[in-house]
Amino acid sequence: MKWDTLENEPCPVARGLSVLGDRWTMMVVRDCFLGIRRFDQMQQRLGITRHVLADRLRKLETAGVLRRDPYQDRPVRYEYRLTEQGKALYPILVTLIDWAEDNVPPKTVTAMTILSQETGRPIDPILVDSNTGNPITHRNVTVRKTG
Amino acid sequence: MKWDTLENEPCPVARGLSVLGDRWTMMVVRDCFLGIRRFDQMQQRLGITRHVLADRLRKLETAGVLRRDPYQDRPVRYEYRLTEQGKALYPILVTLIDWAEDNVPPKTVTAMTILSQETGRPIDPILVDSNTGNPITHRNVTVRKTG
DNA sequence: TCACTAAGTTCTTTTTTGGAACTCACTCTT
């Protein structure tokens, strides 16, 4: 199966991965959440090749995750910002961080910790069903196949 | 930056992606959550090449996400099951599905819906801080850099 | 005029995939 047929899959996992499923995309999204907006800055921080970065930014723009805004004329320069769709990726980023902290041991000290503004302490993210307030686990849900 | 240097990064996003950041890995994990355990079945469902599937299964095993168990002798055959580390990926899968349902329009009907066993209705996952019970958004947390 | 900046683009080389066929150690059918 080729890469670009994935977005036509009925499975939402496949469709999500058609946008996010590669080495770099979530790293770019991470930088956007950290307030990085410009090409060169991302390129240097990530150590990604310029070619691939340009490609990913284009794809994220096409997917509606990022918006490309001019921030000056003459010469015109653009910066990249998260759209609402892009901001909606935050829970994925947080659950990814949470999993990695517990399950992919860092060779050095970890680079970032997310703190609650309310408590000032590291957050402990759990996923709950907003209808009931109860935690979601793979044991208390069922999957209905519709396709 | 090369692929295998990613796991040594201090950033947990990079470390998470060193395991999960490619086209196929989360699709394999999805199938495992759906109860698929065997090589040929995965290969046919996913449309992945056998070569790449073998490679991904090996990497997931090395990362501690899957366990390779013999289920018969003569000839010995193995099946793949999620470890506890692998089961801990469930929140990532659920948030990915939730995002994709809202933001990557399906060409056909969606293939699966996750239902609460408690209510029988589709779940509406939200991420909360277990310390406070309050939702986590990128606006009510701060990121502390430690690296 | 010359160096510098930001956001790319254009090479060439290396790494990963895709696609198909082949192997191995059996079991089952005729």
Place this chain on the structure above:
DNA sequence: AAGAGTGAGTTCCAAAAAAGAACTTAGTGA
């Protein structure tokens, strides 16, 4: 007993994607 079938891979070649480095373009500032 020969031949087909099964499950979990491996091997080979061609195609696609990524790495790495240099080049481009439209300016600014010294």
